Amino acid sequence: MPTIVIQPSAKDASLESGYPTTNTGSDKNLWIGRYFIGFSGNSVYRALVQFDVSSIPAGSTVTNAILRLYIGLVTNSSIAANITPYLVTEVWDENTVTWNTAPAVNMSVFGTISAVTGPGWYEWNITNIVNGWVNGVYANNGVMLRTSETQNFETKNFFSREESVNLSLRPMLITSYEVSILVSLNDRRFAKTKTTYTTYDMMNFTNVNSSSAYSMMTYFVNNTGANPALLQLQISPGDDVWLNDGDSIVIQPGETKALVPFIYSQYTRLSYKNTNPGNSTTITVWYEAQV
CATH class of the missing domain: 2.60.120.510 (Mitogen Ypm)
Incomplete structure (x- = not known):
């Protein structure tokens, strides 16, 4: 059964409610989670990640697809951020997308949840999503990673595709498939x-x-x-x-x-x-x- 490692992502960006018109597509580090919501401010982060899966032969059945992100910085390691990837249903531009222009998401199509605490590698199983991309059931507009956004200071930061010092820490997608x-x-x-x-x-x-x-x-x-x-x-x-x-x-x-x-x-x-x-x-x- 062939296995393909796709690294880095084709595009990625973070969206921040506190700066709803700011684009982060060129940033080397991207945030996910709720930093703070209170009388003095509103700051929630969501991340978009998209991979080019054209190397997987059309008509194949994807038997396993694991999204891996390296968390480099955390606001508070004692607070777990339960991060879930959801299917994105609209096209977005890495260099212009913002909180205000965020693409639509299908909240009923999602991968597994990972509880992120301190720095290190974390994984999400998105087999159903990637299989849909390869077989044309879903358009490949990537995934949006977000939390339930109910806990202050849960924010976590991962290395984006723009990471230029340690290339091995950039986002990756590991897929296995069968024809x-x-x-x-x-x-x-x-x-x-x-x-x-x-x-x-x-x-x-x-x-x-x-x-x-x-x-x-x-x-x-x-x-x-x-x-x-x-x-x-x-x-x-x-x-x-x-x-x-x-x-x-x-x-x-x-x-x-x-x-x-x-x-x-x-x-x-x-x-x-x-x-x-x-x-x-x-x-x-x-x-x-x-x-």
Whole structure:
């Protein structure tokens, strides 16, 4: 399974509410989080990061995509900043974007959350987002990193693509992918992928699959871990709304189940999470589709 390291980012910038018309696209260090909100001021930072993923072959299934940022400065290491990357849905210019001109964000499409405290490398899993970019489900306008913005002095600073002293500290995206294989059998064609996921307390999602070229599809799921997991098949006519298809199911350790859509739609995926908080498991998902 090929792995590609993309470094640095194609563009990045911070947005600050306290200076809503200031552009930071050329800064070597960019901020995320809430610095201070009170009677004397209002200062919240959000960061935009975009990578060029054209080196990943079109039609591939991205099985893992990890965004890595090096945090160099923090306002208060005892205050954790819970940072989440969200899908950006509009084009933005690194050299002109400001708080007032920030691009729109889809808050329902996001990566994992990382609790950032002191300096060092931190990671976010954005597999669903990158897979959508590669397969044309989402336009690649990058991600916006932000916190819940409820805690003063949580701000953290990361090295941008403009870092010129230690180039290894610039933003990077590490991706693994596999190419879908079409198999001919009695004049029928099948597309098949296999991916392993780890469940969390928060609901996460498998890669998005387009069914526009297929008439039948099935998800097979095997629980290879030690705890049960909750699964739900979801369908979508596009990239802006998802509906649950059928009832959610619980899959026990060692169990394998099949899920088939009741309603035909262009896009499908599975949502998954822990059934019991703190008790994660691993699931292997096969997606099979027939022309």
